[in-house]
Amino acid sequence: MNRDTELARGGLPPLDRATIHPFVDATPGPFFYQRMAHPVGAEAERLIGELEGGHALLFASGSGATTALVLAMLKPGSTVAVAGGGYYGTVGLMRELSRWGFEIEEFDQTGEPPDADLVWFEPCSNPMLSFPDLDVAIGQAHASGAVVVVDNTVLSPVLLRPLEHGADFVLHSGTKILAGHHDALIGVVTCARAEDHARLHAFRTVSGIVAAPDPAWLMLRGMKTLALRVPRQSATALELARRLEGHGLGFRKLHLIAPGVDFDAATERQGRNLVKALLIERRG
Numbered sequence: 001m002n003r004d005t006e007l008a009r010g011g012l013p014p015l016d017r018a019t020i021h022p023f024v025d026a027t028p029g030p031f032f033y034q035r036m037a038h039p040v041g042a043e044a045e046r047l048i049g050e051l052e053g054g055h056a057l058l059f060a061s062g063s064g065a066t067t068a069l070v071l072a073m074l075k076p077g078s079t080v081a082v083a084g085g086g087y088y089g090t091v092g093l094m095r096e097l098s099r100w101g102f103e104i105e106e107f108d109q110t111g112e113p114p115d116a117d118l119v120w121f122e123p124c125s126n127p128m129l130s131f132p133d134l135d136v137a138i139g140q141a142h143a144s145g146a147v148v149v150v151d152n153t154v155l156s157p158v159l160l161r162p163l164e165h166g167a168d169f170v171l172h173s174g175t176k177i178l179a180g181h182h183d184a185l186i187g188v189v190t191c192a193r194a195e196d197h198a199r200l201h202a203f204r205t206v207s208g209i210v211a212a213p214d215p216a217w218l219m220l221r222g223m224k225t226l227a228l229r230v231p232r233q234s235a236t237a238l239e240l241a242r243r244l245e246g247h248g249l250g251f252r253k254l255h256l257i258a259p260g261v262d263f264d265a266a267t268e269r270q271g272r273n274l275v276k277a278l279l280i281e282r283r284g
């Protein structure tokens with residue numbers, strides 16, 4: 001089915017808040033205890049997994065998802081290279097976690113990533129809007145043996161599907177564009193491989209960094225309009241950029257880009273291919 005149709009027509013499941021579901025014939029079902037899984041979360045994971053082309057898991061927040069990913073996949077002595085100029089909370093969290101024996105290095109994601117066990121990209125970084133040459137950069141990271149995570153919070157799967165570019169994991173602060181109504185705190189990781197999904201799911205269950213049914217339901221509700229909101233936000237950002245450009249108020253646009261597209265090309269291609277973000281820098 002067409003992706004936009006699938007998003008818009010998806011029926012919302014009942015908001016089942018039960019923390020336990022009874023055993024059937026003395027056997028626990030998949031939802032027997034909410035910390036392991038719950039029906040609303042399972043539906044959200046199915047939908048996002050389909051959108052990203054992998055195996056999705058919900059977490060209590062984007063930062064919770066980062067915590068789980070780092071703790072589940074790395075060990076003391078591991079090195080992490082994280083895109084500089086991205087979400088400050090990610091670097092701050094990595095530095096906090098580094099007390100357990102990781103080494104953290106920030107790098108310029110528009111160039112070649114340094115050697116590391118895990119390389120963390122944030123295409124169209126928040127707030128600096130830097131953009132790696134994703135295929136090349138992921139290839140270079142893999143060639144040096146790294147696992148690759150792409151934080152896809154800003155672009156959303158409407159604009160970018162990082163697993164198709166070779167990423168091993170995609171992370172979202174679902175709090176932002178996926179849920180879309182600033183009323184739900186939630187995170188998502190989509191894994192390229194089923195075995196990583198199983199490992200991360202096991203870690204989530206023991207750590208309890210889980211998303212409750214309510215934010216999962218609110219995110220599903222928000223996703224019904226995802227395919228409409230993203231192009232509209234892009235068009236608004238583009239219009240704002242045009243007006244600021246002609247305004248002479250001393251502001252300068254830095255970037256308004258889509259994967260592989262610069263501002264001038266982007267202005268020729270309104271709609272889905274445009275990034276919804278706009279960064280303006282005060283002159284002088």
Ligand SMILES: Cc1ncc(COP(=O)(O)O)c(C=O)c1O
Pocket residue numbers: 061062063064087089090122126151153154172173174175185186187
């Ligand atoms: C790009 C990016 N990644 C991760 C996060 C963290 O997500 P959360 O606030 O849901 O913990 C944020 C939050 O602003 C973000 O902008």
